[in-house]
Amino acid sequence: MSRIVAAMSGGVDSSVAAALLTRERGDDEVIGVWMRTHGEMPEGLEQSRSCCSPDAADDARRVAQLIGIPFFTLNVEKEFGARVIDAFVDSYLEGSTPNPCQACNQYIKFDELLRRGLAAYGADAVATGHYARLEHRDGRWRLMRAADTDKDQTYFLWVLDQAQLSRTRFPLGDLTKPEVRAMAADLTLPTAQKPESQEICFVPLGDYRDLLEERRGYAGDPGPIVDAGGTRVGTHTGYAHYTVGQRHGLGVALGEAVYVREVQPATNTVVIGRREEVSQRTFTVDGARFTAGGPPADRFDASVRIRHRAPDVPAEVTMVGRDRFVVETAEPVWAPAPGQAAVLYDAAECLGGGRITRSDG
């Protein structure tokens, strides 16, 4: 008999994932775990659609009761605060675009839940409601795109290594979202009709600027907006309020659409450019990790994705260090933003990825 921890957020996906596990478990024992990631927000600011509200805990508990599994709450506030919220804030302060959902997956759902799940519950695997698939072929675990390509979440899972993949289950990998909702309705789960969570769960009202001030004392310091030639064309409210690719909130009228091309913390400068100036064919990636443990070759072809749900682009990848590679795409890609993940695929298999570096870094 083995034990599986089902990570339950209170949303429809993880609810159905847990229910499917109990249906197919055979001799396995399923344990539902909801993670408290941050303290409760003041009444009225709490987002009922976020995965971390008291409402979400209630929903997760009710689902666990209905499908008949033990349910525990795991407090990960400390880890979430450091690894996700602080990292989110620091990312803006270094002129990069944060990737909190990926950080949460990496550090909280897999590192922390897997580590503590094994220790506390004697479990040997963790199951989540992610849309992704796993295959064991030719002696190793492979992270595969979900059958529902529109919902595929491998973009957030590229950090998983062989040890983690071997102890992970994705019960929803072969299902589409409508199928999952239908199952939730069949099982009369209270989460069946719950809307998708969209916002960043720890940013009340969706404005991260308050968080910069609250956690790092950054209130914003106005500075120049310049064009590609260095000519000042406007004033910004503080460099950390801008990210690469951003169009709105620039307050400059140059007769055509302009976008943030670069954020320079050292000089408190925001550089803008026309659409074609913001696209690139070559960029560098560091913090590389490969699901197989290493890259397939020093130079290899792959398709690359640089934001969730963006199209994949054929590219040539060249390793320039142990955890660093250069991507050259067949066609220009829109605004590779420093800090965002560049994730590599070989057809349906996710090979790994890394974080896009700043052009000066």
Add this chain to the structure above:
Amino acid sequence: MAVYLDHAATSPLRPDVLEAMLPYLTTHGGNPSSLHASGRRARQGVDEAREVVAQGIGAQPREIVFTAGGTEADNLAIKGVAWAATSRGRHVITTAVEHKAVLHAAAILERSGFEVTVLPVDRYGRVDPIDVAAAMTERTTLVSVMAANNEVGTLQPIAAIGEIVRGHGAKLHVDAIQFAAHEPIDVDAWQADLVSLSAHKLGGPQGVGALFVRRGTQMLPQMQGGSQERQRRAGTENVAGIVGFGAAVRFPVDAGTDRLRDLAGRLRAGLLSFEGVGLTGHPEDRLPNNVSVVIDGVEGGDLVAALDLEGIETSTGSACTSGSTEPSHVLLAMGIDPHLAHGSLRLTLGRETSEADLDATLAALGTVLPRLRSAVGLRPKATVPA
């Protein structure tokens, strides 16, 4: 069948108590305030229970106010007496290890302009009567000290404190909710003016409590409505619950005390055989059924979950505070290192606890402790899951 070692959280309803309650949930329906036969029958059940509860603590029936639980009794005592005595003063004294029902009620008074003194405790969780005497002023109207701590089981020197409080002309409230299940109570020996009790710690039903209010004690009701409970607690009585409370009190509390003390001693010795385990609470002056420890290198919540999956039901801190990130305020007040306080485990024994239960508990700890403490990295699993 799980091993239940969480009697301080709630003690399972005794079969004889359920039997006593059943008629009042079925055939003996009626509102005790009604004048007709059904009402009179319900009133009789409440009156008889009131006599039994009063007799159990050396009080008069008229001095017993039934409430919806121990928390309500604590709130009624503290707010009700503090507000009734404002012409004399607005100073309340309590201790750092009280239940949240007392501490939060006192905090609300503080927000309303009362002065609240929270007395420290020693490393065993005991308050020094000398500190009580030193804190008393002519404005002090109420002192609230628990008889036995719900987390670590330490007993307080209530009679000595009662002497001091009475000497100053203030009122003494005693939260005896944990104490009542294990030791006989004599409200006169304590010189207590108010004593909180709860039925479900005695094998009675949940949702019923009582407050002893010594005759002549001024108290403002905290619930407005009808004239039930001599206008001290409005609302239709929980008749079946109150009858169950009476039935639970009829059971002699000291009947199993020696047996529990022996079992608890055995369990303590077994726990100490594990590395990194320290006892908390007073070594002798403690509840006979309470075994409290801190365990280095584990998170209490994780330990409770791990034991639960092995069929052993326990708690960390108290049942009311689990789930929060803060370590127990009781352990912190006792000067226990916050890091260590996170790894607290409370095992509370009851009537049906057997030696085999303790063996199973120690065996389960032997399984889960090394696992919880292991920080080894993950290795890939070679096998393909089915």
